[in-house]
Amino acid sequence: MSTVDSQLHPGARSPLRSWLGVAAITASLFTFVTTEMMPVGLLTPMSSSLHVALGVAGLMVTLYGVSSGLGVPFIVAWTRHVNRRLLLTALLAILAVGNLVTAAAPDFALVMAIRLIMGFANGAFWAIGVSMAMRLVPARHANRAASIALSGISIATVVGIPLGTFLAGISSWRTTFLIWSGLSALVFLAVALTIPSLPSDNAVSVREVFELPRVNVRLRQVMVTVVLYVLGHYSAYTFVRPFMEKNAHASSAFITGLLVVFGAGGAIGNFGAEQLVKRNPRGTYLVARAALVVSLLALLALGHSRAGALVAAAVWGLAFGASNLCQINLVLACAPDRFEAAMSINTLGFNVSIALGALVGGVFADQSGVSSAVWFGVVLTAGSVLVSLFTRRAAPTEAPEEALAAVG
DSSP: OOHHHHHHSBTTBOHHHHHHHHHHHHHHHHHHHHHHHHHHHHHHHHHHHTTOOHHHHTHHHHHHHHHHHHHHHHHHHHTTTSOHHHHHHHHHHHHHHHHHHHHHOSSHHHHHHHHHHHHHHHHHHHHHHHHHHHHTSOGGGHHHHHHHHHHHHHHIIIIIHHHHHHHHHHSOHHHHHHHHHHHHHHHHHHHHHHOOOOOOOSOOOHHHHHHHHHHOHHHHHHHHHHHHHHHHHHHHHTTHHHHHHHHHOOOHHHHHHHHHHHHHHHHHHHHHHHHHHHHOHHHHHHHHHHHHHHHHHHHHHHTTSHHHHHHHHHHHHHHHHHHHHHHHHHHHHHOGGGHHHHHHHHHHHHHHHHHHHHHHHHHHHHHHOHHHHHHHHHHHHHHHHHHHHHHTTSSOOOOHHHHHTTOO
């Protein structure tokens, strides 16, 4: 454990303040995820208001993901000597202003430009956020801190995205982004008040970031599976609203409920996998992604029925939440001494996959119907499972609890 870390554990500051800091990072993740994925729930009204096709509107997710992924290795390396609390507050300020500009944007071009900028901030957050949460608590609680921070994803899908969809239904999509601008500002204040100074102690250059997957075979194997399942998930998830509108004539209110069910499943999957991933990280990760395949097939088979769609969404969320926690733990175990660098690569792969998933899903949706986007998701998530099966006897991965002790 580094000198910096030892200064941050109880004795230097109270346990309450440490966990309040973790809560502030969780709230940060919530705001970043809702901002990134809000167009999913608002795709139909935004495409109509901004006078673009559904597939083109999906670029709001695509290009956001591109900038998140491609920019993060450079941003993290260039800011490697910047205090992490200062960096996080700057990223949240960008998010607050960006949501405000989105709410007032007169055309699609400005929306896209500002989302590209917010995407850079999003990617940088993903590279530093989880490791910040882990540094705030004693090493024995680091896995719990990571799980709590990642629950921001589930809270976003349970509360944030459905709430945004609901607000747009009773007002407009612009109101949703205006409210999220204010929320981003509140989280900015929470971070400034609860998180202590966190000097960067995992600094690497751009060259070292890009060298890591080349020299680290285990990390490279994990990232191949991450890219495949994220591509598959987002090719389907981005177009879940038009899918339900076409196949089940679903209303905006029902889609809001469907997203709540998905997010609740994600929360259960995230926390439910916490103990399993300690005992068998690779096995838990494999089962979670297999459940993703099953859930997408269930959506295709049962999506014409609202009850069937709700069941599929619950399993889908459960599997996705568990998959996300597993892959973060595996990335940590692959490179505990270069966690920010590894998370930069992870963020690059994850967010570019979000982007490409939304892009290719949009092509399928426009050319062959929205169901074809879900089928594309089935193929890729199944491919992720097959890759793991063929590489399951590779060099063993360090146990997460052992790797956590090395996080700095």
